[in-house]
Amino acid sequence: MRNFKNIIAFSAISIAISCGKTSEEKKNTITEVTKKEPLSIIFMVGDGMGIPQVSSAFYFGEDTPNFKQFESIGLSRTSSTSHLITDSAAGATAFSTGEKTYKRAIGVSSDTIAMPTILEQLKEKGYQTGLVSLTSITHATPAAYYAHVKDRDLHEDIAKQLVDGEVDFFAGGGKKYFKNREDGVNLYDSLMAKNYKLDTLELSKPDNARRNAYLLAEEGLPSKTEGRGDFLAEAAKTGFDYFEANHKPFFMMIEGSYIDWGGHAKDDKMMIQEVLDFDKTIGVVLDFVKAHPNTLLVVTADHETGGVSIGKSYDESGKEIPQQVQVYFNTDQHSTELVPVFAKGKGEELFRGIYENNEIYHKLMQAINEK
Numbered sequence: 325m326r327n328f329k330n331i332i333a334f335s336a337i338s339i340a341i342s343c344g345k346t347s348e349e350k351k352n353t354i355t356e357v358t359k360k361e362p363l364s365i366i367f368m369v370g371d372g373m374g375i376p377q378v379s380s381a382f383y384f385g386e387d388t389p390n391f392k393q394f395e396s397i398g399l400s401r402t403s404s405t406s407h408l409i410t411d412s413a414a415g416a417t418a419f420s421t422g423e424k425t426y427k428r429a430i431g432v433s434s435d436t437i438a439m440p441t442i443l444e445q446l447k448e449k450g451y452q453t454g455l456v457s458l459t460s461i462t463h464a465t466p467a468a469y470y471a472h473v474k475d476r477d478l479h480e481d482i483a484k485q486l487v488d489g490e491v492d493f494f495a496g497g498g499k500k501y502f503k504n505r506e507d508g509v510n511l512y513d514s515l516m517a518k519n520y521k522l523d524t525l526e527l528s529k530p531d532n533a534r535r536n537a538y539l540l541a542e543e544g545l546p547s548k549t550e551g552r553g554d555f556l557a558e559a560a561k562t563g564f565d566y567f568e569a570n571h572k573p574f575f576m577m578i579e580g581s582y583i584d585w586g587g588h589a590k591d592d593k594m595m596i597q598e599v600l601d602f603d604k605t606i607g608v609v610l611d612f613v614k615a616h617p618n619t620l621l622v623v624t625a626d627h628e629t630g631g632v633s634i635g636k637s638y639d640e641s642g643k644e645i646p647q648q649v650q651v652y653f654n655t656d657q658h659s660t661e662l663v664p665v666f667a668k669g670k671g672e673e674l675f676r677g678i679y680e681n682n683e684i685y686h687k688l689m690q691a692i693n694e695k
């Protein structure tokens with residue numbers, strides 16, 4: 325982004341000179357223009373990541389969690405319009421459009437009308453756009469940024485809308501919704517016709533002159549416990565390389581999808597490993613934010629999953645182990661606990677306090693317009 329800033333400052337000088345302004349006026353013009361350099365946004369969603377899940381990183385991880393680096397922290401209330409206990413579709417639609425909607429809705433209002441998303445709006449302003457997920461890229465959380473359908477299970481329609489959409493860089497799973505479709509259409513061809521470099525094998529170096537699509541699993545990628553490796557952090561870095569090469573501001577959503585799945589499976593090892601992987605990715609993103617002051621990182625969750633608590637651990641004879649704790653699941657469903665919001669970078673102070681999940685969209689827009 326530094327190069328981008330220089331280009332703006334340089335054109336400001338040229339304009340000032342060509343208009344024959346005094347040096348004091350020139351200086352003011354430069355300051356004013358520099359201040360308006362667009363803010364890049366990185367939005368990270370830990371699906372199902374409530375405060376207990378974040379806490380697990382502090383008791384089961386080996387290093388100090390990257391969560392500790394945040395100073396601007398808030399809480400969000402996640403309910404949908406139809407159910408107090410929401411799902412990822414309504415949750416992500418609240419983040420992407422600024423409006424709460426019903427459960428299972430993707431980018432549509434309570435009366436199923438398509439609503440513009442932050443990704444679409446910023447694309448119109450000249451931003452680059454990116455989505456990274458561990459699930460199928462047509463799954464609820466990423467889909468809510470580019471698709472508008474009445475039900476989250478309409479994967480084939482969602483895939484079609486991705487091809488016709490405004491996403492410059494995406495990485496995740498979901499090959500089957502592009503290639504083995506009921507309508508027989510081969511969306512691999514459609515992606516390439518839309519100027520995508522498509523890689524279905526690995527996170528290769530992005531083609532900076534084109535858009536980039538990485539479809540790396542039939543459905544979802546493996547979980548961390550199944551040997552996924554560092555995909556999430558690597559995909560984030562690959563996206564940053566691409567956006568940086570093109571010297572334009574960007575909006576990128578990165579989802580740690582399987583914290584939620586650990587909760588549904590009541591699998592504490594899976595949940596903890598996914599939280600630690602997400603935290604590791606946060607570390608990579610925080611390094612980028614620190615090196616690029618004109619960025620804002622917001623990390624939050626769509627809802628908590630599992631009604632998790634971290635409580636006492638006992639040995640076989642029923643005696644408490646004082647220096648050990650364990651994860652308890654109260655349910656295999658989502659819960660309605662408030663979830664944490666962590667912010668770092670320009671505008672981070674906007675995210676302090678307690679607010680509704682859809683306010684996060686409005687806070688991001690406020691940061692973009694004011695910072």
Ligand SMILES: [Zn+2]
Pocket residue numbers: 372412584585588629658
């Ligand atoms: Zn879930």
